[in-house]
Amino acid sequence: MNEIKYAITRLLLSTERQGIHNLIGYMESKDFFKAPCSTQYHLAKEGGLAEHSLNVFNALNDICNGLQWVNTEEKRDSIIICSLLHDLGKMGQFGKLNYIPNLISDRKGGYVQSEKKPFTTNSNLLSVPHEIRSIQIASHFIELTEEENFAILYHNGMYSDLKYQLNGKERSLQMLLHFADMWASRVIEKK
Known part of the structure; x- marks a missing residue:
């Protein structure tokens, strides 16, 4: 877990965005590095959100390099920011966690965390x-570009509640982020 936290922190700092130190501090204080990524599907475990975010970065970085899409420092920074912060809202907001342990009766008068849906x-x-929360949280600390904002908002593509607003308006970074996110969750992290 410390290796994942170190890698994410190092990558975010490499963007040299104004406010990035404060964002990282906020992420640490609000349990980004401990939060699960989902309720029961991919990486529904402590630290799953950070692990998923790094998986998305690695996939997006590989895809962009393969397509020779990374040719400027600005694009490199956008790849880092979008991949590592696209699910930032899954840690929660307003002092409340997004995902909490799913406690079920142990039939002895007590409770245990569900194995099926933890x-x-x-x-x-x-x-x-969570896409909107991610943008709100990140924007409180750093300035996102218009493309980064769009990519994070629509990173779930046609699987999102926002799919009708996206249809026919896809952009390169958004599509690449969507595919990297899908690849990470459906291939790399598959149970």
């Missing part, structure tokens, strides 16, 4: 898509 969405946090 986490559940926190009902005390208002239902806002």
Whole structure:
């Protein structure tokens, strides 16, 4: 886990974005590096969100290098920012975790965390898509470019509630991020 945290921190710092140190501090204080990535699917475990984010970076970096899409420092920074922060909202917001342990009866009068679905969405946090939370949190600390904002907002592509707004308006970074996210969750992290 420390290796993942170190890699993410090093990559984010390499962008030299104003406010990046404060964003990293916020991520640490709000348990980004401990949060699960989902309730039961890919990386539904402590530290899953950070692991997934790094997996998406590695996939996106490989895809972009293979396509020779990375030819400027600005694109390199966008690859880092978008891949590592696209799911930032999954850590929660407003002092509330997004995913909390899913406790079920142990039939002895106590509770245990479900093995089938270890986490559940926190009902005390208002239902806002994590893509929007990700942009809100990141933008509080660093300035996102228009392309980064768009890529993060639509990184779930046609699997998102926002699919009708995206249809026919796809952009390079957004499509690459979407594919890297899918590759990480459906291939690299498959149970």
